[in-house]
Amino acid sequence: MKKIVAASAIAVLTHLTWNAVAQAQEDYPQRAVTITVPYSPGGTTDYVARMLARQMSEVSKQSFVVENKPGASGTIATAAVMRAKPDGYSLLMNDTTYAMLPAVFKKLSWDPVRDIAPVSNVASTPVILIVPANSPFNSLAELVDAARKKPESLTFGSGGKGSSTHLAGEVFQHQANIKLLHVPYKGAGEALLALVGGTVDVEISATPTAIPQINSGKVKALAISSPQRLPQLPDVPTFAQAGLPDYQVQNWFGLVARAGTPPEIITKLNHLVKEAVADPSIxxxxxxxxxxxxxxxxxxFSQQIASEIDSWGRTAERAGLEKQ
Structure with missing residues (x-):
């Protein structure tokens, strides 16, 4: 009889636990959710975050709002989210830069693998090398030739030291056997404005940020890292077509929460992201x-982040990047 009672109690507890999990997943979110972007407005990460937030708000019938906290290659915003309560109401939208941080900084205030709960990779994009509209360079070969003749005579802008735009530029320099002068900004948006204004000579940008500027004639595109030319930019050659076949850098943009966030909340968030990005308009x-x-x-997404932390670490070491 005691065994029967114990078994019944376990069954009841199991049922209640599953009900609680299901209820928590069903009820979330009950208030506004903040998605922190570690860069200034105007960059691709910010763009993807705002599109995602808008669609997730519509899907969940609750507000998802974007907050920008630029600086220190994204570590300021990331550290803030890692200090927040792990309840699913403080999220981080980051990009490939996140996987580069361990190769850039000697010490981070959080563990880049253990202290996050990845939700989903939201979007991916090739990168594109752009120059100001009035640049004398009309091809990648011309740019590379000039840079080889006068090392560090040309500048390249990035969204900050150790950012994806920075290390993408380091990979480009390594493969092209050139040396450019790095000029870091607080975000990809600021770096792009500097390029448009002619303050810097070169930038390697994510395509969503660059395409509007290309179409408006404010910048020129010399090469893109996609396997084939993009229909949106049929006149822009791939890096392989332009003479650098090994340049295959891609950017990802993903959503993470702090480790310790209940698994059922992560599952709900993952479902919301999938539903949001499945929308034809998005x-x-x-x-x-x-x-x-x-x-x-x-x-x-968790496996992808861990794998890229290793691979970008090797890239940074090969480029001779000193940790801060």
Whole structure:
């Protein structure tokens, strides 16, 4: 009789636990959710975050709002989210830069793998090398030739030391056997404005940020890292076509929470992201700007981040990047 009672109690507790999990997942979110972007407004990460927030708000019938906290290659915003309560109401939208941070900084205030709960990779995009509209360079070969003749005579802008735009530029220099002078900004948006204004000579940007500027004639595109030319930019050659076949850098833009966030909340967020990026208007908007909606599982995104931390670490070491 005691065994029967115990078994019944366990069954009741299990049922109650699953009900609680299901209820928590169903009830979330009950108030506004903040998505922190670690860069200034205007960059691709900010753009993707705002499109995602708008669609997730519509899907969930609750507000998802974007807050920008630029500076220190994204570490300021990331540290703030890592200090927040792990309840799913403080999220981080970051990009490939996140996987580069361990290669840039000697010490971070959080563990880049253990202290996050990845939600989903939202979108991916090739990168594109752009120059000001009045630049004398009309091809990648011309740019590379000038840079080889006078090392560090040309400047390249980035969204900050250790950012994805920075290390993408380092990879480019390594493969092209050139040396450019790095000029870091607080975000990709600021770096792009500097390029448009002619303050810097070169930038390697994510395509969603660059395409509007290319179409408006404010900048020129010399090469793109996609396997084939983009329909949106049929006149822009791939890096392979332009003479650098090994340059295959891609950017991702993903959503993470702090470790310790209840698994059922992560599952709910993952479902919301997938539903949001499955919307035809979102996919179309991404595609028009050269980005592809992803929406993978939390586990897949977690594995991707860990793998890229290793690979970008090797890239930074090869480039001789000294940790701060």
């Amino acid at each position: 996919r179309s908007s991404f595609e028009k700007l050269g980005a592809q909606a992803v929406g993978n599982s939390s586990q897949e």
